[in-house]
Amino acid sequence: MLLVRRTEGNDIAYNSRGNHSLYPMKTDSLFYRLFQSDPRLVFHLAGQDFPSTQSFRFGSREIKQTGFRLDGLLEPSPDCPDTPLSIVEVQFQPDDDLYLRVCGESLLYLRQYPSGRTWQVIVFYPSSAVERVNPVSAPLLALPNLHRVYLDQLPLLDSPNPKFWLIALVLAQLPRLPEIVERVRRHQREHPDDGVDWLDFLETLLVYKLPHCSREEIQAMFGFNDTELKQTVFYRQVFGEGKREGKLEGKQEGRQEGEAALLLRLLERRFGPVPGNARRRVQEADADTLLLWGERILDANTPEEVWGP
Numbered sequence: 001m002l003l004v005r006r007t008e009g010n011d012i013a014y015n016s017r018g019n020h021s022l023y024p025m026k027t028d029s030l031f032y033r034l035f036q037s038d039p040r041l042v043f044h045l046a047g048q049d050f051p052s053t054q055s056f057r058f059g060s061r062e063i064k065q066t067g068f069r070l071d072g073l074l075e076p077s078p079d080c081p082d083t084p085l086s087i088v089e090v091q092f093q094p095d096d097d098l099y100l101r102v103c104g105e106s107l108l109y110l111r112q113y114p115s116g117r118t119w120q121v122i123v124f125y126p127s128s129a130v131e132r133v134n135p136v137s138a139p140l141l142a143l144p145n146l147h148r149v150y151l152d153q154l155p156l157l158d159s160p161n162p163k164f165w166l167i168a169l170v171l172a173q174l175p176r177l178p179e180i181v182e183r184v185r186r187h188q189r190e191h192p193d194d195g196v197d198w199l200d201f202l203e204t205l206l207v208y209k210l211p212h213c214s215r216e217e218i219q220a221m222f223g224f225n226d227t228e229l230k231q232t233v234f235y236r237q238v239f240g241e242g243k244r245e246g247k248l249e250g251k252q253e254g255r256q257e258g259e260a261a262l263l264l265r266l267l268e269r270r271f272g273p274v275p276g277n278a279r280r281r282v283q284e285a286d287a288d289t290l291l292l293w294g295e296r297i298l299d300a301n302t303p304e305e306v307w308g309p
Helices: 025-036 042-045 098-112 138-142 160-172 174-190 198-209 215-220 225-228 233-239 251-271 276-284 287-296 304-309
Strands: 011-014 020-023 056-063 068-076 085-090 120-124 146-150
Touching: 025 042, 025 160, 025 198, 042 098, 042 120, 042 146, 042 160, 068 160, 068 225, 085 098, 085 146, 098 120, 098 138, 146 225, 160 174, 174 215, 198 215, 251 287, 251 304, 287 304
Parallel strands: 085 120, 120 146
Antiparallel strands: 011 020, 056 068, 068 085
């Protein structure tokens, strides 16, 4: 289960001096994609063992009476009843009430969807500096099924799993970015048929991590060639071939079209090909509506839930 809070759209990261700073990087989306592509990554990061034959389903659930929604659910397959449900919180900004909230929401979920399984909460922080504990929530830290993981204390770059390297890239100081990017690209070149679109992950992450850099500056900084980037889903759908032909009429319109393209891309990732009527609906929506739909998409079980009432 992936519980992600999108309060102000800003997450804690590191600046070039190694200190924490705020920048508009959507780490919730990145971790959601990583866990969706490989649910076992949760257990690898938490240092936990699991049956090698165990399969998991990653989705989302709504807690109906309260209006809460669990953004992601890491649920083992029915043939392994002893494997616990895992409630995962990726927390990249300080939250004084986090443990009260995540434990409260978890208990509400377990009551509404009884399965008889054991359960655990795993909280991922970029570092211990982000964690906040108040006197009211402090006793919860003694729960045996509450696990805290500080990502900066893990040997991410020593792992043979290149998805760990992407997480290291999220945490890295600016001078280390080229080294990590090149390591991922080398893996991509050496394993072209591993089923993962590494260039798409890299471009998405770098665009979010370096919001003040243009795509051309990112391309020059990390040695991407134009042919490579034109092959990524991010390039084709977010930037749009037609939009690079001088058809944008002003900065605001260009931003709105980019948001529409990004929403279409996310819809396709979650629910498959987007029908023509839904595509037109997105392209004709105003900026406020696109923002609302973008907030709903990671919570939605169906495309209809994106549009809302």
